[in-house]
Amino acid sequence: xxxxxxxxASACAAHGDCEAIAPEIFRVDDxxxxxxxxxxxxxxxxxxxxxxxxxxxxxxxxxxxxxx
Amino acid sequence: MSPGVVIAGxxxxxxxxxxxxxxxxxEKPVRMVCGESHRPYDRPPLSKEVLLARxxxxxxxxxxxxEWYEQNAVELLLxxxxxxxxxxxxxxxxxxxxxxxxxxxxxATGGRARGLALxxxxxxxxxxxxxxxxxRLRAALVPGxxxxxxxxxxxxxEAASAACQAGVTTTIVEAAPAPLATVLGAELGGWFxxxxxxxxxxxxxxxxxVGLQGxxxxxxxxxxxxxxxxxxxxxxxxxxxxxxxxLDESELDPSGVRTDADGRTDLPNVYAAGDAAATFDPLxxxxxxxxxxxxxxxxxxxxxxxxxxLDPGPLAISSFWSDLYGTRVQYLGHASLADDVGFDGxxxxxxxxxxxxxxxQPVAVLLVARPHMxxxxxxxxxxxxxxxxx
Numbered sequence: 001x002x003x004x005x006x007x008x009a010s011a012c013a014a015h016g017d018c019e020a021i022a023p024e025i026f027r028v029d030d031x032x033x034x035x036x037x038x039x040x041x042x043x044x045x046x047x048x049x050x051x052x053x054x055x056x057x058x059x060x061x062x063x064x065x066x067x068x
Numbered sequence: 069m070s071p072g073v074v075i076a077g078x079x080x081x082x083x084x085x086x087x088x089x090x091x092x093x094x095e096k097p098v099r100m101v102c103g104e105s106h107r108p109y110d111r112p113p114l115s116k117e118v119l120l121a122r123x124x125x126x127x128x129x130x131x132x133x134x135e136w137y138e139q140n141a142v143e144l145l146l147x148x149x150x151x152x153x154x155x156x157x158x159x160x161x162x163x164x165x166x167x168x169x170x171x172x173x174x175x176a177t178g179g180r181a182r183g184l185a186l187x188x189x190x191x192x193x194x195x196x197x198x199x200x201x202x203x204r205l206r207a208a209l210v211p212g213x214x215x216x217x218x219x220x221x222x223x224x225x226e227a228a229s230a231a232c233q234a235g236v237t238t239t240i241v242e243a244a245p246a247p248l249a250t251v252l253g254a255e256l257g258g259w260f261x262x263x264x265x266x267x268x269x270x271x272x273x274x275x276x277x278v279g280l281q282g283x284x285x286x287x288x289x290x291x292x293x294x295x296x297x298x299x300x301x302x303x304x305x306x307x308x309x310x311x312x313x314x315l316d317e318s319e320l321d322p323s324g325v326r327t328d329a330d331g332r333t334d335l336p337n338v339y340a341a342g343d344a345a346a347t348f349d350p351l352x353x354x355x356x357x358x359x360x361x362x363x364x365x366x367x368x369x370x371x372x373x374x375x376x377x378l379d380p381g382p383l384a385i386s387s388f389w390s391d392l393y394g395t396r397v398q399y400l401g402h403a404s405l406a407d408d409v410g411f412d413g414x415x416x417x418x419x420x421x422x423x424x425x426x427x428x429q430p431v432a433v434l435l436v437a438r439p440h441m442x443x444x445x446x447x448x449x450x451x452x453x454x455x456x457x458x
Binding site for chain 2: 008010011013014016029030048051052053056067068
């Protein structure tokens with residue numbers, strides 16, 4: 001539980017892939033929002049799958065960017 | 069009570085408009101006239117996982133649950149089509165003989181797949197636009213079957229990729245010298261040719277179908293060059309045409325409803341979005357018909373902002389993406405504006421990016437298996453756009 005997800009709302013096209021992969025972390029209406037923290041690996045998989053690469057994942061403790 | 073917003077069309081553009089209206093605090097009625105008998109659903113999977121029977125049931129494809137429409141008071145008129153517009157009385161005529169009045173109308177009737185007259189009446193020929201189309205095509209994708217794909221656009225290419233994975237012998241016939249040659253140029257189009265060939269797909273380029281053999285079905289086609297291709301099933305993927313015949317009597321252009329960048333048409337309180345709209349693109353400097361998935365969604369949401377009098381925010385860079393044989397391809401901008409192209413990585417490999425420039429300014433980017441570079445590419449093109457409009 002050390003990663004954090006950030007959505008670039010201007011890049012998000014609401015494909016919904018992140019919610020399909022990690023419904024406990026993301027909710028997608030006409031734009032995706034982060035609703036809770038969740039397992040790091042799930043968060044990363046959602047970020048990697050996003051067709052518009054609108055999800056940035058950082059390490060909560062260090063602020064280091066993990067993806068992209 | 070105001071009649072509220074009527075959305076003619078049950079696709080992505082209409083769905084995003086309804087969502088953005090409710091998110092923007094709109095409290096009056098919202099009604100969607102869905103031509104199909106299904107709740108609004110997502111079409112991109114139809115040429116991908118649905119053909120491989122993964123994530124293929126209707127519930128997975130639908131954007132929202134039945135409860136969502138109830139909770140958000142978005143009324144769905146299923147299996148009913150718009151068939152006429154009276155913009156003076158603000159009335160939409162429907163195929164079941166009824167009329168609905170509107171305060172704001174969104175024209176989002178989308179497009180239908182173009183067919184080829186040559187194949188009229190042939191049982192083993194499909195296009196790919198609806199759930200039913202996808203199910204018919206999937207039923208034909210049995211191992212060892214021979215699929216002929218006419219047209220190497222994204223639908224044809226994705227279907228070929230899925231067919232290959234399903235063990236189907238696949239052949240593509242394309243009129244241009246390479247897939248997507250009109251979008252990306254012949255050189256990069258050639259990359260797609262090689263990708264297909266490396267997976268065992270046979271391509272006939274610069275070719276067209278001039279005749280067929282078979283009784284009530286297609287057993288083989290004859291090409292302009294005189295060659296013949298045998299097949300068990302044919303997929304015609306030669307583009308779409310807008311569903312706008314119902315506007316023939318109106319003042320709007322039935323070949324594509326022209327709008328400004330925020331979806332406003334020439335008629336008051338009438339907006340258009342998605343495949344039926346010819347939206348003004350400030351970067352191209354002209355109206356552009358036939359957008360992609362992302363643009364359709366954004367146009368629907370921008371139209372909602374315009375109806376609500378809200379600032380729709382900056383325009384997004386036009387982009388689309390595809391997954392072919394497990395390789396992700398992403399494209400941003402307008403390569404048609406370019407006078408040069410540069411590469412990072414080997415354009416003959418499965419890992420490179422291409423940057424299209426005009427007078428040295430980036431106007432489009434193609435990424436092959438480099439999704440991590442997308443934010444950077446987007447920022448690059450946004451900067452160009454800002455320079456052009458500053």
